[in-house]
Amino acid sequence: MKILHISVAAFGKAQGVELDFCAGVNVMQNANSFGKTTIANFIRAMLYGINYTRTKADKADDERVNDVDRFAPWGLTGKFGGSMTVEHNCEKWRIERFFGTTARQESLTVTNETTGREVPLTVSPGEFFLGLTDESYDRSTYYPQEFVQFTSNENIDGKLANLVDSADYDEVQDRLLVYRRQKRAGRGVGGTIAALDNEIFSLQRQLNDALKADEEMQRTAEQRTATEGQIRQLNARKCDVKQRLDDVKRQIVLATPTEEQQAAQKRVADAELNMAKYPSTLADDRKRATELLDKIKVTDRHPNVQKSAFKPKWWLVALAAVLIAGGAALCFAGQIPLLICGGIAVVCGAAILVVGLIAGRGKDVETLQSTEWDELVADYMRIVGRYVDVTGKDLDGAAELFRNYCIARDRDMEILKALKELTHAMPQADITRLTARENALETELESVGREIDQRTRQLGNLDGYAAAQSAKVADKAEIEDKILNARAAKADEEQKYDTAERVSQLLVAAKENLSGSYLPKLRARVTELVDYVTGGSYEVTLDRNFAVRLRENGQTNRMTSYSRGIREITLLCFRIALSELLYDGAVPLLIVDDAFVNFDDDNFARATRLLADLSAKCGTQVIYFTCHSRLGALEG
Incomplete structure (x- = not known):
């Protein structure tokens, strides 16, 4: 690359x-x-x-x-x-x-x-x-200014970098074991990985709570929407019930009579009560009594015989005599007008006289035996006695009492009719039914009001519950970020643990075969590079414990016995040799960040020449960062 x-x-x-x-x-x-x-x-x-x-x-x-x-x-x-x-x-x-x-x-x-x-x-x-992994990149490709420091630190890369000049194999394995136990305890639960597992578990539980809270908020929102709909329906029902109650109250007001109407109703009631004293059979009995009385009045109390009677109308006869006499007198007066008048008077008198005589002519009369007449009177008295007291009364007295009784009844009936006509416009509604309806509607209105209050309280409880859940949901994104960070940290810790474990295993394997395989090649190449940079002043040795030593003037010493510049040169050569082994001689990239600041001019010139030759011979891309003016073999 x-x-x-x-x-x-x-x-x-x-x-x-x-x-x-x-x-x-x-x-x-x-x-x-x-x-x-x-x-x-x-x-x-x-x-x-x-x-x-x-x-x-x-x-x-x-x-x-x-x-x-x-x-x-x-x-x-x-x-x-x-x-x-x-x-x-x-x-x-x-x-x-x-x-x-x-x-x-x-x-x-x-x-x-x-x-x-x-x-x-x-x-x-x-x-x-x-x-390369990031750790391998840091160990082989990237050369920062501080890459040669020998101080111990918690980073596995630093520990690996220090292996080349550290103590013996057993000490390194002990340090790796301590490091691995810091990450994951050998027995029981402990270490940073377990702590991160606990943290992830706790955060996951918090996230689950937040997700549940989110679901609860959605469910609460649905319940709130349903409750609001119920409240709207109840309010509409309340308005309807209130309107119907107002209508019933208006009907009650309209149906309730005024004081005048109540007084008129009382008068009608009194009149109806007064009419109740007259039996319902009065009309038929009154008609029968009238018929009996008329029959009794035209019937005499004589034996049952037939005769012709003559009873002239004497006053007509007298009048006719006067007219005839007057007319005759006028006729004898000798004057024509008086004669005419007298003639008319005589004619009229004669006519009147004929009428009087004809009117007095007798006719056949039917009479009953006295016992039958008494029966008619007895029937009459029996009918009339149902309504008036006829004790000691004769026929005329009983008839008078009964007539007065009927007149009184007719008068009371007329009064009742008149009162009813005056009160015909009074309300006719059933107040009792309307009052019962009013009570039922008021009860329903109170029930709807209580239900609205209950739903309103429920709405308030839902809002409070939603606010409580909202606080949990608000932390969901933050919790998810923490989980990701914790998982990334755990993955990093596990990778470091695995790396340390692999290194320990490699050290075990290397202890057995490094001397017979890679170690001779690595030692030879490091010696070659150190000889090139230092001008052949030192000889490099690598033992089975992977420790680097320098031999000078026939004496072998640890790296800590030499100056910082010599140590940096040796480690630079060791890294280059290791990179060549990793890439089979074709190192693709080296990034050097002012890593030669402690080199003297001769060593600096040879170190830069080593980089230039590596680029020229192996095709390695070298990116060199520096703030100094000397560039050595890299100049131009």
Whole structure:
């Protein structure tokens, strides 16, 4: 893999930086604080991402930071990152990567620009293009200024880097065992991995609670919607019941008589009560009594005989005599007018006389035996006695009493009719029925009101419950980020544990066969490179415990016996030799961040010549960052 171009949108102090690289040696020579180390870290971030887990930046400082704190540009919000174009297997690839405050916000796109197709990766771009994990990259490809420090630290890469000059094999294995137990206890539950498992379990439980709270909020919202609909229906029903109640009350008001109407009703009631004293048989008995009385009046109390009677109308006879006499006198007066008048008077008198005589002519009269007449009177008295007291009364007296009784009844009937005519416009509604309806509607109205109050209280309870659940739901995104960070931290810890375990296993295997296979090759190549850089002053030895020693003037000493510059030269040669073994001599990339600051001029010149030769002979792309003016063999 070769880096062709990087485009830094925003990363640390670098913003809007565009850099092109060639396949050979690339030198970035700038003053301090320019951002050289930032560019080196940007290249690593494009290949392996950044670390979101917070760790202590300094043992003496309790503040915990992560790569977001280190590389997020100051004064800017949102994502940061950029892109890097590389050449791999004769094809051009583009890596575009942007970072956020959490791992969830990170985005990665890898595109084969030769084919124009986006390629999804199951491993990191560094593993895909270089075949190295991030730890291997840090141990073999990237040379920072501090890579040669011998101080112990918690990072497995630092421990591995220190193996080449540390104590013997047993000490290294003990340190690896302690390190692994820090990650995962050998017995029982303990270590950072178990702690992260507990944290993930706790966070997952919190997330489940938040998800349940979200479901509860949705269910509560549905219940609230249903309850609001019920309240609307109840309010509509309440309005309907109230309207019907108002209608009934108006009907009651209209049906309730006034005081005058009540007085008139009382008078009608009194009149009806007064009429109740007259039996219902009065009309028929009255008719029968009238017929009997008429029959009695035209019937005499004589034996049953037939005779002709003559009873002239004497007053007519007298009148006729006067007229005849007067008319005769006028006739004798001798005057024609008087004669005419006298004649008329005589004629009229004669006519009147004839009428009087005819009127007095007798006719046949039917008479009854006295016992039958008495029966008629007895029937009459019996009928009349039902209504009036006829004790000691004769026929005329009883008839008078009965007539007065009937007149009184007729008068009372007329009064009742008149009163009814006066009260015909009075309300005729059933007040009792309307009052019962009013009571039923008032009861229904109270019931609906209670139900509305109950639903309203239920709505308030739902709102309170939803507010309580909302607080849990609001933390869901934060909890998910914490879970992702914890899982990433756990994966990192497990990877470190596995790496330490693999290293321990490799050390065990290496102790047995390193001397017979890789160790001789590695020792020979390291010796060759050290001889080249130092001018042949030292001889390198590697024992079965993987410890590096230098032999000078016939005496073999540990690395700690030599100066920092010699140690750095030896370790540089060891890393180059190790990289050549890893890549079978074809080292693809070396990034050196001012790693030769402690070299003297001669060693610096030979070290830079070593890099230049490595680039020329093996095709290694070298990217060299420095703030110094001396470039040695890398100049030009």
